[in-house]
């Protein structure tokens with residue numbers, strides 16, 4: 001297994017009024033993963049996140065980020081060394097998009113040229129072309145665009161660790177799905193280690209390489225990959241959170257693999273229904289449902305400039321269900337292995 005980027009050892013947080021938000025938390029966040037913390041309101045997710053950069057002071061235990069003991073670090077330097085994104089991003093209203101993204105580089109006294117280059121790169125990365133967006137003010141952006149600026153700002157200095165607290169919570173469902181998919185791609189590109197707090201199980205299983213399900217007091221009910229959490233909830237609390245929609249959610253996070261495809265029907269199907277290897281089973285099932293003969297061709301990657309894509313076989317509805325069973329039975333596609341990515 002890869003190295004731990006963040007380690008919590010018997011961490012406790014008792015607020016001055018006696019509220020024990022986190023009782024005794026031990027948890028490891030693996031380098032380069034997205035760990036989604038999910039659980040009902042008040043279970044200690046935000047407290048856990050905020051102890052990591054010492055916006056909240058732990059009352060006991062130890063937190064290591066890399067090799068550094070967080071409690072021994074200078075809090076200001078610590079905060080600057082990690083990205084942090086919250087729900088209402090808190091952009092400075094009288095500064096432009098570019099100036100907002102440049103805040104931490106400014107604090108770290110980067111020179112103008114380096115900052116300008118980095119800001120341009122980041123705005124491109126989050127889908128806000130600098131020539132159109134750099135000079136705008138926050139009020140000239142949609143909610144989703146503001147969140148993108150928040151993400152760009154948090155990534156400005158390419159921090160190894162990014163803390164995100166309901167970052168897409170205020171965005172409408174369609175925009176949210178788009179942001180999730182784009183953020184997932186960005187994270188894969190940069191390899192940033194991410195702790196992501198959400199109360200939305202759908203978001204947790206779509207984005208998380210692993211999901212930590214919390215219950216009150218910062219207790220970890222289950223820590224596993226998303227398929228495991230959906231298919232085999234470890235406790236009643238997890239079952240309650242997952243609810244009735246587990247099979248449908250599994251379709252959305254499991255990807256078509258070569259082994260799922262029937263090689264028999266490798267005939268070309270010009271104009272027929274096609275899905276790509278790596279597409280989600282939900283996408284495949286939709287295509288199967290719409291195909292007149294209930295059969296879709298599975299292709300390997302996108303066709304380049306009009307050239308026909310390589311057909312690797314066919315898939316029908318029983319094939320999709322078999323693929324779902326394959327995933328649930330444990331031969332889980334490693335996160336990110338699907339060529340089509342998330343979303």
Ligand SMILES: Nc1ncnc2c1ncn2[C@@H]1O[C@H](COP(=O)(O)OP(=O)(O)OP(=O)(O)O)[C@@H](O)[C@H]1O
Nearest residue numbers: 015017019021040041042043044045046047048199
């Ligand atoms: N500053 C504070 N003083 C006292 N109690 C607090 C403080 N901040 C949080 N709490 C309490 O600590 C517990 C955990 O809160 P926390 O915000 O970490 O939960 P959460 O899981 O992030 O909840 P939500 O999903 O609603 O944001 C709650 O009971 C909350 O009321």
